[in-house]
Amino acid sequence: MTVLARSLFLSLVLAGLASCTAIAALDRAAEPQNVYELRPPDDIPVARATRSTQLIIEVPTASGAVGTDRILIRPTPSQIAYLPDARWSEPAPVMLQTALVEALLATNAFRFVGRRPLGPSGDVALVSDLTGFETRIAPETGTNSVQIRLTVRLVRERDARILATQTFASSVPIPDTSTPAIIAGFEQTSADVLEQTIRWIITAL
Template identity: 40%
Template sequence: MMRFPMRLTSILLLAGLGVLPGCGALQALQGEPDRDLFELRPPAALSCGPARIGELVVEPPKARGTLDSNRIMIRPSPLQTQYLPDAEWGDPVPAMVQRLLVRSFDATGSFQHVGRAPLGLAGDYALISEIEDFNAEAAPEGTLVRLAIEAQMVSEMEADVVARGRFTATVPAGSTRTADLIPAFDTAARQVVGQMREWGLAAAGVRPGSCR
């Protein structure tokens, strides 16, 4: 029986890996494809005068595994999930939504502090939410971007839910191309975050008439 030197054996093994179809080791060496990064904008700023409420904590939104990612989701059918191959969000979807909410509520001036965590043991109010939909889908009427978020406003001092709401937006997109989808996601996010801001201010006792 012929014995190959150890070095030659290693070279032959590596050569064999190179010709295996769909080889995971080879794909790992090649790495992920380059993707363009995108961020979404908060709605237009709303000022509600001097701060009258202490602190609002915006908790990280919950999301199922397919949405807890920075990939941009498309649903070819109700039971199928795919992602854009050439683009992704700059942050995972829950972190991006949390950032938009923090910026939107902070810009109103209604709270002395708006943040992702309390400055002390607890804030005055906490915004708790769960992302149900944050995706594009192929519908009979064309490509649509759908966003849906369930939320609760909690009084930390009283340990009580003071308001509940569900916020949705459906925006048509010209196609499933990235150039058409991103503006539709941006419009939908601005609508949903704007709805949540108005609802959250009212739940915390800020009258809409004081905002402009």
């Protein structure tokens, strides 16, 4: 076989391998994923009287790693991975916004709770930063946990004055890194953070 023939043969083999790799990637992408949704906690405080406040819940800001519908795993402090067989029903910040709106509506504490005001502006907006929403893996110690951290601000809309600020965080150990254990950890931590946040909002306003 001449040099030219060998080169042509090698090029065809490499092209075939690349094609197989692309097809395999497409096959993996087409595999069905389990979809999960975090719901508001059951133990929601109910106000004795409805206040006249119109409360707007904005979508929490988040980094690109967190602001997705992928379920974040952090094997090391500087490494990011995602569960291959599961995802959230919405991007994590939007899912958290939905849970907050539903939970605050259930408290009957405000005249109106929504994602957008009824008129040009609302009375108070809840502005937040979702700085932690992940599973942390520590193979050297065998301690795995789900962690959520949310910083919230109540902002008066007419003059953008910050009325109150607070950070809520929760960390729950999980027995292993299976998908059911991770989802159960997220359910527990999100319920804890949401309940803390809701009680604080009602008290602060």
